[in-house]
């Protein structure tokens with residue numbers, strides 16, 4: 001499909017630009033675009049990849065690394081990463097992004113921060129001027145189960161987000177549970193608020209019981225978007 005081709009285009013271009021021969025430790029994100037990143041890395045050849053370790057951002061990412069025959073590494077053993085490549089739900093003109101559509105943003109943010117270079121790959125739907133344009137479900141927030149009702153109450157009554165809601169699972173009874181055993185709250189904010197994403201991210205992060213917020217400010221070195229017409233847009 002046009003959408004899948006655009007994901008592949010973004011991913012292949014990003015790998016070709018940012019995975020260098022001397023890179024040994026590579027962070028692998030989560031979602032449906034990152035498989036094309038791994039696909040391109042596998043094409044670099046078994047010999048080149050034999051010298052590398054690949055650090056996952058969650059269970060799906062780990063499965064992808066293992067099933068692709070790449071060496072699995074752990075961030076405990078490799079706390080500094082040469083380059084991390086990951087998807088995003090939306091990326092604004094300053095490279096701030098919303099992540100967590102796949103409930104993986106905690107480990108994603110750890111590996112984004114641990115990387116010397118953090119690169120985003122996405123299809124054209126994610127390329128926006130301001131956050132909150134296309135990704136309607138809002139800011140993903142990972143919370144400890146014990147505190148989720150309190151965090152919801154604080155969002156509703158003190159942080160101006162009456163629509164905040166607990167993310168319920170589809171093929172499992174009850175809420176989505178992250179790889180860390182936590183819940184996800186989705187907090188939709190209007191575009192005006194999302195024009196200063198750092199402010200709202202910091203306010204949410206300070207709520208007791210919040211583990212991590214799916215807003216990544218000024219972390220990415222560049223973002224690659226595949227377009228429907230077969231071109232690539234690069235933001236940096």
Ligand code: DER
Pocket residue numbers: 029030031032033034086087088089098099100101102103104105108122
């Ligand atoms: O949850 C995340 O942050 C993932 O990176 C995800 O949002 C990317 O989604 P996609 O690559 O499937 O569009």
